[in-house]
Amino acid sequence: MYESSLALALVPYTAGEQPKNQRLIKLNTNENPYPPSPRVAEALAAGYASLRLYPDAEATAVREAIAGREGLSPAQVFCGNGSDEVLAFAFAALFAGKILAAPDVTYSFYPVYSQLFGVDYRTVPLREDFTVDVEGLMQGCPVVLANPNAPTGRFLPIAEIERLAAHTREAGEALLVDEAYAAFAPETARRLLEGYDNLLIVRTLSKSHALAGLRLGYALGSERLIDALRRVRDSFNSYPVDRLAQLAGAAAVRDDAYTAEKVKLVCQARDWTAEALRARGWEVLPSATNFLFVKAAPADAAPVQRRLREKGILVRHFASGRLKPWLRISIGTMEEMERVVEEMGEAEGR
Ligand SMILES: Cc1ncc(COP(=O)(O)O)c(C=O)c1O
Numbered sequence: 001m002y003e004s005s006l007a008l009a010l011v012p013y014t015a016g017e018q019p020k021n022q023r024l025i026k027l028n029t030n031e032n033p034y035p036p037s038p039r040v041a042e043a044l045a046a047g048y049a050s051l052r053l054y055p056d057a058e059a060t061a062v063r064e065a066i067a068g069r070e071g072l073s074p075a076q077v078f079c080g081n082g083s084d085e086v087l088a089f090a091f092a093a094l095f096a097g098k099i100l101a102a103p104d105v106t107y108s109f110y111p112v113y114s115q116l117f118g119v120d121y122r123t124v125p126l127r128e129d130f131t132v133d134v135e136g137l138m139q140g141c142p143v144v145l146a147n148p149n150a151p152t153g154r155f156l157p158i159a160e161i162e163r164l165a166a167h168t169r170e171a172g173e174a175l176l177v178d179e180a181y182a183a184f185a186p187e188t189a190r191r192l193l194e195g196y197d198n199l200l201i202v203r204t205l206s207k208s209h210a211l212a213g214l215r216l217g218y219a220l221g222s223e224r225l226i227d228a229l230r231r232v233r234d235s236f237n238s239y240p241v242d243r244l245a246q247l248a249g250a251a252a253v254r255d256d257a258y259t260a261e262k263v264k265l266v267c268q269a270r271d272w273t274a275e276a277l278r279a280r281g282w283e284v285l286p287s288a289t290n291f292l293f294v295k296a297a298p299a300d301a302a303p304v305q306r307r308l309r310e311k312g313i314l315v316r317h318f319a320s321g322r323l324k325p326w327l328r329i330s331i332g333t334m335e336e337m338e339r340v341v342e343e344m345g346e347a348e349g350r
Pocket residue numbers: 029030081082083084085107146150178180203204205206212216217
């Protein structure tokens with residue numbers, strides 16, 4: 001057998017479609033509809049000549065920029081090739097060989113990393129209204145969750161995250177909070193870092209900073225947890241963040257005003273779309289993210305997804321169990337969202 005039994009047994013993550021046809025309205029992978037900060041363009045141009053050299057393995061400049069924004073020391077910040085990679089390193093660094101508790105509906109990369117790194121992944125069902133069952137999660141230890149959650153978009157108040165942080169710390173284990181969408185939410189778990197050295201927060205520049213194509217994610221946590229991530233990274237790839245990503249990432253992080261303006265536009269379009277869909281009779285979960293989770297059919301929303309695609313609109317459908325009646329619709333520009341509301345209404349006669 002050429003392949004290892006591990007490679008043959010893996011059930012890889014399925015990413016959303018990246019179509020060649022640029023004329024589609026692409027609302028299936030939670031990208032930002034706006035371009036990145038113009039400062040990113042300047043940084044990329046200036047970085048050309050330096051590509052001859054390997055990058056700074058510690059991504060110092062971008063870590064300093066993030067640390068400055070968060071009121072942390074650079075030693076409490078870790079950068080990786082997208083938050084997917086940071087999460088992978090975190091699963092290896094904090095969870096390998098352990099029994100990990102997670103909500104049943106969450107980012108579907110977690111069970112994949114668990115399989116890869118020998119983590120016994122145990123799920124706790126979300127409640128009927130798709131909120132996280134904190135009591136249920138507290139039966140397990142360590143714990144991972146996304147907040148806001150994906151693909152539901154629902155936000156768990158930080159006081160509840162603190163209960164999980166206290167519970168896991170008492171057992172000497174870590175709590176991993178994936179804050180990929182925190183820029184669109186009312187609050188983040190950042191303030192808990194002062195009190196909980198077992199808390200690791202993972203974030204990305206893909207959504208809030210419109211840099212999904214750059215691949216830059218980061219973790220915030222105690223020096224002890226950051227050091228564990230570094231040990232895993234240096235056992236795998238010493239240079240996961242390339243020179244251009246470091247330059248562009250630092251420039252994007254420093255341009256707070258630009259990010260805030262675009263995040264605001266996305267949140268406004270999100271709230272308008274949610275109201276417009278509800279007014280036409282759709283059930284839409286409350287969202288603290290840059291996407292909406294919409295009950296598009298009584299049993300299976302796959303035909304609605306297909307009809308929208310025929311109209312040139314890409315959205316995401318998850319074919320498993322409880323998620324089948326729902327569609328996840330990323331937030332685009334206001335013009336795009338007006339089209340979505342109109343086409344959903346036409347396709348479904350509402
Ligand atoms: C919950 C969650 N975490 C992490 C990611 C990965 O983001 P990236 O690898 O682009 O940083 C995503 C992307 O969709 C996500 O939804």
